[in-house]
Amino acid sequence: MTRYTGLIEQYRFRLPLAAEARAISLGEGRTPLIKLENIPRQIGFDGELYVKFEGLNPTGSFKDRGMTVAVTQAVHEGARAIICASTGNTSAAAAAYAVRAGLTAFVLIPDGKIALGKLAQAIVHGAVVIQIQGNFDDGMRLVKEIGQTTPVAIVNSINPYRLQGQKTAAFEIVEALGRAPDYHCLPVGNAGNISAYWLGYCEMAGVAASYCPYHAEGRFLDAPLAKTRPRMVGYQAAGAAPFLRGAAVKHPETVATAIRIGDPQSWDLAWAAQRESNGWFDECSDAEILATQRLLAANEGVFCEPASAASLCGALRDIKAGRIAQGATVVCTLTGNGLKDPDVIMKDGLKGLIQVPAERAAVEGALLAHMA
Numbered sequence: 001m002t003r004y005t006g007l008i009e010q011y012r013f014r015l016p017l018a019a020e021a022r023a024i025s026l027g028e029g030r031t032p033l034i035k036l037e038n039i040p041r042q043i044g045f046d047g048e049l050y051v052k053f054e055g056l057n058p059t060g061s062f063k064d065r066g067m068t069v070a071v072t073q074a075v076h077e078g079a080r081a082i083i084c085a086s087t088g089n090t091s092a093a094a095a096a097y098a099v100r101a102g103l104t105a106f107v108l109i110p111d112g113k114i115a116l117g118k119l120a121q122a123i124v125h126g127a128v129v130i131q132i133q134g135n136f137d138d139g140m141r142l143v144k145e146i147g148q149t150t151p152v153a154i155v156n157s158i159n160p161y162r163l164q165g166q167k168t169a170a171f172e173i174v175e176a177l178g179r180a181p182d183y184h185c186l187p188v189g190n191a192g193n194i195s196a197y198w199l200g201y202c203e204m205a206g207v208a209a210s211y212c213p214y215h216a217e218g219r220f221l222d223a224p225l226a227k228t229r230p231r232m233v234g235y236q237a238a239g240a241a242p243f244l245r246g247a248a249v250k251h252p253e254t255v256a257t258a259i260r261i262g263d264p265q266s267w268d269l270a271w272a273a274q275r276e277s278n279g280w281f282d283e284c285s286d287a288e289i290l291a292t293q294r295l296l297a298a299n300e301g302v303f304c305e306p307a308s309a310a311s312l313c314g315a316l317r318d319i320k321a322g323r324i325a326q327g328a329t330v331v332c333t334l335t336g337n338g339l340k341d342p343d344v345i346m347k348d349g350l351k352g353l354i355q356v357p358a359e360r361a362a363v364e365g366a367l368l369a370h371m372a
């Protein structure tokens with residue numbers, strides 16, 4: 001057994017990093033691909049339904065995959081500081097990888113609407129947290145402007161090294177299944193992740209995604225591990241669904257704050273992924289998203305954050321509607337950990353909490369009342 005030291009060491013030869021670039025890593029990647037057992041049975045699905053639980057990365061979201069590569073490259077290029085706009089998880093990852101590398105992290109977060117756990121992470125890792133009186137899209141615009149004049153490396157997903165790191169999740173899935181799934185479902189916000197997965201699946205099949213900048217360098221495996229590629233399916237929150245509207249949304253609103261984005265930066269890439277994979281986009285209401293978050297936690301023991309539940313929410317609806325075929329192999333990415341945003345659960349109060357005197361008879365009484 002050798003110690004796992006993160007996805008750069010694992011996949012270095014398939015990443016566009018210089019051989020001498022020192023990997024800035026927290027051991028990200030290698031997240032579990034969990035096969036759901038109870039929910040498929042309940043809905044009569046006879047295929048295989050998996051969740052890729054990215055909430056188990058070091059800072060609790062898939063952003064770590066992109067950040068390890070982006071920060072490694074930034075350090076290699078001599079950067080002293082990094083900057084990002086964030087709905088929360090990018091700032092948490094940027095803050096953690098920055099301290100690891102000895103860089104300053106500047107993070108622009110929106111006014112309110114950020115999960116407390118994510119803000120706590122940025123603070124505890126010593127990032128310079130700048131709250132702007134605007135939303136994520138405003139922050140993104142400012143970061144792009146500042147990046148042109150100030151010597152800071154932008155680590156949002158417009159940084160191509162982010163997508164290169166994030167594509168490794170698709171590698172892991174193909175390695176775990178021994179093939180590509182038939183459908184891959186993701187929540188879509190800024191749309192970097194769905195673009196990165198398509199890149200990864202294409203590379204595993206030895207085919208170039210139209211926007212893959214590296215295929216010319218021959219970064220493919222000698223023998224492709226997958227014969228097929230999945231249909232890519234992106235689900236948005238109904239109040240923040242530019243891919244459904246066909247244009248940017250001015251005032252995005254959703255309880256799923258991680259995908260509260262109206263002007264996705266990887267717009268063209270995500271459309272290409274959808275087109276080339278013969279996939280589709282759809283939307284989920286906030287109520288559906290929250291219900292799916294609960295359903296997953298209460299039936300499978302997996303606690304993801306609201307935005308993450310959009311992938312499973314849409315997949316279950318499309319399975320029931322027959323749009324995702326019976327017998328298919330389906331993977332849903334659960335992008336972040338539910339522990340980041342406990343407020344969403346607790347705002348309903350301590351429902352189900354039983355208070356009793358500290359006496360055996362009282363506790364036994366409570367037990368008996370709840371025995372199946």
Ligand SMILES: *Cc1c(COP(=O)(O)O)cnc(C)c1O
Pocket residue numbers: 061062063089090157187188189190191192193194258259305307308335336337
């Ligand atoms: C960033 C994020 C998303 C959205 O990913 P994009 O690449 O911006 O589409 C979804 N869920 C969570 C938990 C995230 O942190």
